[in-house]
């Protein structure tokens with residue numbers, strides 16, 4: 001028997017726990033995930049969001065633990081994406097008269113595009129309210145955090161912000177609250193989620209945070225992971241910091257290598273940063289997933305990327321990383337392209353071009369090394385990297 005969990009009097013978590021999800025549309029989810037839905041018991045019983053379609057049975061079972069699902073009057077759909085709306089068709093079959101509340105116009109259009117014209121939709125805009133009894137829900141559209149239709153729902157009576165993807169983390173747990181699992185563990189997943197899902201929309205996050213400052217809440221109930229009740233100020237601070245786009249004095253060295261010369265260069269670049277007192281992290285693309293690397297990109301001012309030449313181009317692992325990073329658009333970074341080659345430095349040159357298209361500040365040319373490493377070449381690389389980075393480090 002699946003149980004609902006009361007998170008405040010008459011407000012229940014009724015979501016699904018995806019313990020074994022390990023790849024969420026290309027993003028590795030080593031801790032699984034949850035699809036959080038929330039049931040509010042008032043004169044008009046209201047469900048906030050649904051779940052990914054395979055978890056619909058779990059959702060309905062948890063709702064049934066509290067009420068007959070046929071008694072739901074409203075379903076708020078904060079976000080069209082199918083991990084939150086996948087349960088709508090099944091719910092609409094049980095309660096055809098329930099009104100589905102969604103953002104106007106993008107939510108309305110999006111839900112129609114996904115599920116056809118049969119849903120009983122009501123569009124709302126920022127500041128619109130819905131009275132459900134002693135509670136009044138207020139809707140705030142948060143466009144591009146992280147889709148055009150995204151919105152959050154504020155419950156003033158309970159002081160809860162139902163934030164959908166914002167402040168979420170892919171984290172499956174038998175616990176529901178931040179203080180039950182420990183802040184550092186949750187922040188790792190919150191940072192990874194922000195970096196892989198929200199990073200390109202920092203300006204929109206800043207705007208949303210400004211709007212939300214007018215609302216007083218002591219609980220943030222996101223659509224993935226644990227609920228924030230003890231560490232609300234901490235996660236708000238993190239979102240302020242991450243959305244500012246202001247990186248830390250920190251270098252991330254990312255590379256792939258066939259015969260270890262590019263690897264030796266990566267190690268030497270890391271040593272150069274350590275000598276300058278700048279914290280460093282070195283990640284080999286053969287053993288690190290790009291979605292894990294992106295959590296580091298979020299904070300690093302310096303991003304060194306190395307590839308040897310393989311068949312007149314860069315290595316496919318490096319190309320995939322650069323393609324993914326360009327889409328997530330970290331701004332204001334210093335790039336350090338490097339790599340080894342046999343007879344033509346196309347690999348490191350293409351890394352350079354890709355970092356240029358990311359709008360990174362770059363040296364005049366990539367740091368290259370023909371064939372295998374030697375001490376003299378590595379010492380020269382070490383000194384050149386220090387010389388280049390000193391231009392920015394002194395100013396930081």
Ligand SMILES: Cc1cc2nc3c(=O)[nH]c(=O)nc-3n(C[C@H](O)[C@H](O)[C@H](O)COP(=O)(O)O)c2cc1C
Nearest residue numbers: 257258259260261262308311312340341342343344
């Ligand atoms: C399968 C293969 C294809 C290669 N293709 C090229 C090439 O097109 N152009 C080139 O200049 N070097 C090419 N090389 C040589 C490597 O770029 C060279 O060995 C380099 O030093 C390897 O760097 P690494 O030790 O970081 O892997 C190739 C090497 C291999 C193994």
